Amino acid sequence: MADFSIAKFSNYQEYLQSFTTVEDYRYLPFHKTVVTLTKLGYREHRTFYMEDEFLSMKKQVEQLLNPTVSAQIYYSQYFKGTDPALRALVERETYNVQQEISTIIFLETSGRSGFAKSGYIDFEASLRNCRFKGPNAVDWRAVFEEKKMLKPQPSDIVFYDWKSRKIFSNDNDNYTVVAHPEYGLMFAHKGDHKNIPVTTKKNPFSSNVKRSMIRSNLYGFIILYDHYVRKKT
Template sequence: MSGNVDFNLLNFQSYEDYLNSFIKKEEYRYLSSMQPIRKLVKLGYRCTAKVYEEHEFYQLRKQLHDHISPKVLSSVLYGSYFKGTDAALQALVDREEANLLQKLSTIIFLQVRQRSGFDICGYIDYEKSLRDFTLKLPDRTNWRAVFEGRAKLRPKPSDLSFFDWHRSILCYNDTYNYETVRGSNTLMFKHKADHKLIPVTDKPNPHSDNVNRLMIPSEIYGYIILYDHTLR
């Protein structure tokens, strides 16, 4: 597959959603109908980037899904390089294959102290992070180095959610597995395959049955929290 393929296409469930991503609210106020606005987008008046035709969108999206979800796993799992004793990393090793086979979907919560003394924290889509490393995508986590102990796992602004306590930077991102659902006092993630809501809280929630929350002490990270969602 070409290295310049737009992986952002995986964030859209339909061609209409894809076209809508180019549209600003102000344009809808003036024209009051999505149909003429979408036509302008397709004609290229809305942006300088290439806008795919409908058949191109679905064809490329299928190719991307086939590429990132191979039917046969690589013969080497990155967890096979783990030789340490850290319970948190062992838990990730135990979940790697099930995540890559998409039988299980794990969200990692991690809080890391920086040299400045301030923390960064975030929610990581484990399966996506593993795939990004395999595909050598930009801003990837080197999972082999993490399991070998040569690098530390860190939340990034490109993860599902990220917060920098020192600079007060807060980021939310959808992935091809999850859609971020934010409320006034709650944060949840909706899995795009089965549309189940995953609450990331230790408080009772109507959707708590969709996830198993596990806090694991760690020699390296202090602790991590895993949110395991079994795919049906």
């Protein structure tokens, strides 16, 4: 378990210093003696770390408090198959995690009843939800291993159940769902405020997205909407 109390120390010397008192230096003039007593445990009752333990723990705490891309989990590493749809997602995972590209997945599946369920899935948000084991999280490792099928669900940014005729739309921290009066369904990206249309009809927002339809042995077909995120300057 990470010890977050060490996050406030810049280095090991500061950490050692926290165990000493003014009286130590009054009666023990040599700093090495103070450090020796600290290491031997003649101080307050809290865990004491040797230097290598401190550095390892500090790195762990910093990664937890400030996660970096290098610390991310990439589920596409588990893909060993040949399905074109999954291969396309493999190619996009890193760019989505790094938020250079924002990919929306359109997917339609049929249940045992014969009725379809379709949805628009925010790829980056879904990956992140999996990492943090959030509610309704997709098991992306199992999806890439082809042990589980990716399926749209009511918690996605848009979900439609053709049997019940119910539609769900959910804004998240990447997108706001927009019903444009002329061009239909759109997703407004919260990072650069660009509108992402899903229609094939030519419109003023067409340049904001690259639309790719991919045939799949597993999924029939999926449509990927890739938005290259404009960085703030």
